[in-house]
Amino acid sequence: MKVIINKDVVLEGLQKVQSIVGTKTTLPVLYNVFLKAEDDKVFLTATNIDVTVRTSVQATVSREGGTTLPARRLTSIIRELPATDIEINVDDKDVATIKAGSSRFKIIGISDEEFPALPSLEEGKTYSVDQGIFRRMLLSTSYAASHEESRYVLNGVLLNFKEDKLNMVATDGRRMALYEEPVEFPDELAGDYIVPSTAVNELLKTLGAEGKMRIVAGQNQITFEFDDIYIVSKLIEGTFPNFRQVIPSACEERVMVEREQLLTAIKRVSLVSDKSNTVNLVFSKNHLELQASAQDIGEASETLAVKYSGKEIKISFNPEYLMDCLRSLTSDEVALEISDDLSPGVVKCDAPFLYVLMPMRVR
Amino acid sequence: MAYRVNRFRWGVNGFGARLIERCPPPWLVNRENIAYLARVNRILHIDMDAFFAAIEERDQPSLKGKPVVIGSPPDRRGVVSTANYEARKFGIHSAMPSRTAGKLCPQAIFLPVRMSRYVQVSHQFMRLLDSFSPVVEQISIDEAFLDASGALKAWGTARRLGEAIQERIHRDLGLTASVGVARNKFLAKLASDLQKPNKLTECPHTDDAVQAFLAPLPIRKLWGVGSTMEKKLRGYGLETIGDLQRCDQRHLNAWLGPVLAEHLRELAAGRDDRPVTTERETKSISAENTFDEDLHDPDLLRSCLLGLMEQVGFRLRKAGLFCRTIHIKLRYGDFQTVTRQVGLDHPTCTDRILIQEGMKLFQGLPSDQRAIRLIGFGVSGLVDSQQDLQQLDLFSGGDPAPKEALLDRAVDSVRTHYGRDAIQRAGRLAKGQGH
Helix, strand or coil: CEEEEEHHHHHHHHHHHHCCCCCCCCCHHHHEEEEEEECCEEEEEEECCCEEEEEEEECEEEECEEEEEEHHHHHHHHHHCCCCEEEEEECCCCEEEEEECCEEEEEECECHHHCCCCCCCCCCEEEEEEHHHHHHHHHHHHHHCCCCHHHHHHCEEEEEEECCEEEEEEECCCEEEEEEEECCCCHHHCEEEEEEHHHHHHHHHHCCCCCEEEEEECCCEEEEEECCEEEEEECCCCCCCCCHHHCCCCCCEEEEEEHHHHHHHHHHHHHHCCCCCCEEEEEECCEEEEEEEECCCEEEEEEEECCCCCCCEEEEECHHHHHHHHHHCCCCEEEEEECCCCCCEEEECCCCEEEEECCEEEC | CCCCCCEEECCCCCCCCEEECCCCCHHHCCHHHHHHHHCCCCEEEEEECCHHHHHHHHHCHHHCCCCEEEECCCCCCCEEEEECHHHHCCCCCCCCEHHHHHHHCCCCEEECCCHHHHHHHHHHHHHHHHCCCCCEEEEECCEEEEECHHHHHHHCCHHHHHHHHHHHHHHHHCCCEEEEEECCHHHHHHHHHHCCCCCEEECCCCHHHHHHHHCCCEHHHCCCCCHHHHHHHHHCCCCEHHHHHHCCHHHHHHHHCHHHHHHHHHHHCCCCCCCCCCCCCCCEEEEEEEEEEEECCHHHHHHHHHHHHHHHHHHHHHCCCEEEEEEEEEEECCCCEEEEEEEEEEEECCHHHHHHHHHHHHHHCCCCCCCEEEEEEEEECCECCCCCEEECCCCHHHCHHHHHHHHHHHHHHHHHHHCCCCCCCHHHHHHHCCC
16 A cells, blocks of 8 residues: 555544554554555554544555554654655555655554454444534533443443433442433434443544534444544443432422532532542531541531522532532533432533432441 | 560561550559569469360360370371370370371370360450459460469469469369469469479579579570570580570670570570560451462462452451451562552452452562562451441442442351351362462
8 A cells, every 4th residue: 555645634533543542452453553545545443342443534545455553653653754745655564664754664564454354334223413412411421430340331321212312321320420312313223322431432532513423323333423433332231220210309408509619619628538538518508518527637618608598418428529520511500409418419400411429428 | 674565476477467565554654663573473374284175074074084185086197286184194295196196095085176165265264364363465275474463462472363363263164274473474484384284383583593493494495495496506505594594695696696695695584574465456467378389370379369368358357347458468489578558448348349459459560480489468457347438329239338248248157167268269269279
């Protein structure tokens, strides 16, 4: 294969795919990016077996063909090249000669035959959604996903297509973020799809603010197709817990709080909370006091003026869990709903969003 | 004599399950008191006679007057744990192979070790001692030190107290004990061993008399002198404690090094300032295993480590404690030792978490080609409640913690009844090798 390609164009393409390239893998070819020159394009593909990302960039192709080259090294080299026009010439032994200006590199690649076959882009159940909305939904929920291997089924984001709605849910068993978007989707799409966090992160990195995205959902795999990008991911097998069941049907008390103000106050007081990581929220008439203390460090408190006329409640939360949610939202105000010190708290905002958070029990 | 805080290590572990010395008892604070008490016989060493055998004889009166051996039967591999005085007449003693014992005395009655019964009686023994003095230090299942300082007013002398204890042991437990009375622990233990069974031996209390008392005794009676050391000392012509007393200090320093020489000279002069300690606060729990041959195989190492983790978890739960920190320790064939530790988010006593975090530590150790001589696992930062704070779970049915606690409890109970290896994780069976 022999191509001439623009430096910035190819760099942008490489950056889209290379984050999926592993740092620890047993299969050397997985460190590589698969380049395939066809027509007037170069397709770039990287995979970690579970998730595959493919994009294409414009190029002048003088000889079609394909190879795989070490992804990180290739990206660094291209980033540092002095000229904008880059010539990549790969011989039949998969050695790539990269020329730009007076620079010349010879990079040893691996035959593309060793690269795992691309998952077939099967024509499954398709659905189109706005990239911006989908990204917003992912941003509002994905942080709540679990990273514990023992909770494998929670290591991703659930797409639940049900009754004219797309519910996006993530939870680690202690807090749960839910975003409901009314959408029209073909009936056969109805169901649950758990997208692993690696694919979600890839989507967050590459999704644009606008434009359509096509989702093709298969039995074990899901494909996201937008702009010049394909992301094909295995789905997490298993049954996601019944998320509806943990949403409190009604909370006894409700208070509106300035989101930014609450976020910065929690950030401040939690500076003294130690590893046990707790912040107390004390609700009293027109006051919300935040307290944190640690035996070996000291204590901190801060009072926010709020409109509150309910009963006095003192409830403890993990401050990180509260801040994760507040950071992800954009609305000026959020509603905090609570019932007592042992029942879940709920954060709501003007979007169709809900965050359920279990308190810490003080023994 | 300055009051010195001693630190001891116990058990097999090197992580140092330390027994922290309690504060000096109030009657010891005054300096003159200390000097005075150092010269008064106030320490008792109470040593039960042929403890295991005596319990069997008491429980089965038909055994009375017959030679009884507790330990492996004579037709099997194994050793004698305890022999009663009848059996000792035939030359049978502890740690002797059972086969040899069977040949020495074919009519001896061999009984298996009923450890739980002996532990039960040991508790009764300790409770009995506690009723005489608040300062009692148990040093093994059948012996203890007792500091009589506070009880002297009531009993007059330590000897009288010792006699009263012997009487009570005989009356309440139906057993006999030998008692040593002396001014310190070393002399008291030595004294109790001089006349047995059911005898009380009081050591003289003036410096000169103590020296004279010690002089004829063989050198191995000194605390810390085992068979190897005995051989070495004999090589220098030191047979009795008296030889050591007369030995030139410079020679001794040159032969043994200044630290050991000083230790032995102090003991030979009858000086020992270790106090009787009562409170035993467990600071850490650990277990380690030294391999017969240095090991390379990571699977075997992992399987052994798993066994140690289960042991430590068992002891942790038995003590009703939770740990905040876990440690692992590796010693290579060349004796270089590395340790790693990690703090946990929440105190735990669950095997799964100990194993999960411990294995992460193990995997994080630099892997090199050196063979491993010893592997150890330990926990510290012990607290008696899991946490002041507990993060509640949304899907409580999905929370593994309560189920895991049940599982651990079930496994512990199997181990309590049927032994440590009655039930084990499959991972310990790596390559058919258990530990």
